[in-house]
Amino acid sequence: MERREVAGLLAYMGRLDPRTMRSDQHELRDQIEQWHELLGEVPLATAYGWDARDAIRAHVLSSPYPILPVDIARKWTKHSSDRLARHTDPTPAADPDDPHAWRAELLGTRHAVAAGQRPPHESRALTSDNPHPDLAARLRAIGSVIPPAIRAELSRYRPARAAREAAAVEGRPDPLSVRCEWCKAPEGEPCRARRTDLDGGARGNARRATPHPSRLDLATAALNRQEYAA
Structure with a gap:
């Protein structure tokens, strides 16, 4: 001043x-x-x-x-x-093989943010519990902290979650909303392919890509009860 x-x-x-x-x-x-x-x-x-x-x-x-x-x-x-x-440091444009230029750009960006010469890079705020008020309108417009295009790209890496979201959108029962009585998987967890050897010991406990049919029947019955009660 x-x-x-x-x-x-x-x-x-x-x-x-x-x-x-x-x-x-x-x-x-x-x-x-x-x-x-x-x-x-x-x-x-x-x-x-x-x-x-x-x-x-x-x-x-x-x-x-x-x-x-x-x-x-x-x-x-x-x-x-x-x-x-x-502020979350954006990736510098400097050559990463030049540590001095890389560090100088990072420090320059932080100094500009601290001095009020540029806004903070707030990618981290999108996933925090209490986002900054400036992001409230953006989150309301998107409807989620993950934009639809990014969610579509992520669906192939998390098929179980993608299947649950698709079921919710289409009004179909969500098998993971109930406990599986076959493999004892708790609510929200995928079913397990439990295998035992001849002595009764566990040989495998891998996650299944699809739920057990009996779990889907339980979820369908629970959805029908909710619709009847409504």
């Missing part, structure tokens, strides 16, 4: 809290120097959610004490830390 920006910020603060105003020119000059010393590395405003005037307004509304420059500096530090916490 430059001296002229500090002077403008002090004028704004004086309008909200007259106790902080300085009428004497020497006191005003000393106040500007003090604030500039503490806020020299703090921007007045950025394009991504920070404005020192908002910090002053919030302090005036919530505290009976006059605001100090350290209050603004601490709010900026917290704001910057929160941005970095939401």
